[in-house]
Amino acid sequence: MSRRDAAALVRTARVRQGLTWAAIAQALDAPLVRTTAALLGQHPMSAEQAETACALLGLEDAVAEALQQQPARSIDPELLQDPTIYRFSEALAVYGPALKELIHEEFGDGIMSAINFKVDIARRAHPDGDRVVVTFDGKFLDYRW
Known part of the structure; x- marks a missing residue:
């Protein structure tokens, strides 16, 4: 299967x-x-x-x-048709370059791990409607040339 x-x-x-x-x-x-x-x-x-x-x-x-099988990860174009997943990709398209620059400025030349990584989701009450809070918590991996 x-x-x-x-x-x-x-x-x-x-x-x-x-x-x-x-x-x-x-x-x-x-x-x-x-x-x-x-x-x-x-x-x-x-x-x-x-x-x-x-x-x-x-x-x-x-x-x-x-x-129990190890997955082969790829981005399925069908996923981008889902409104929630599309909004995440849109947020990364808009803010990804800025986040990259800020990570490099704060930590140096490297990346955030998606292996040594935690992600969490929470609801935060707000007068204009509840907020979705998504937290990415990844280890910084410096490039070693």
Whole structure:
């Protein structure tokens, strides 16, 4: 079974079981965003995590096996048709060059790791409507020439 097919089954089973992503992450004792990404095929899961998730969701062993495979990451052009994902890409298109310059100014010549990395999402109340707060927390990796 492909990771994409496994992800589709996970999405359907989550809704069918009436579970939130947070409830699944809690059952796995794992970070919310990383767990959700793993269940959507973007990170490998340990055998124990995959088996626990599939038991919770009522999914077969083939799904657990797919969730343990190392993903081949690429940007699927279909993703950019989703309004939320498009807004993230738009934000990076607008602010990415500025963030790069500011990282270089503050840290020197290097990049932010997306491997030694944490991401979190939160809601912040605001009088004009609630705010979405996304935090990227990546280790700075200096270029070593």
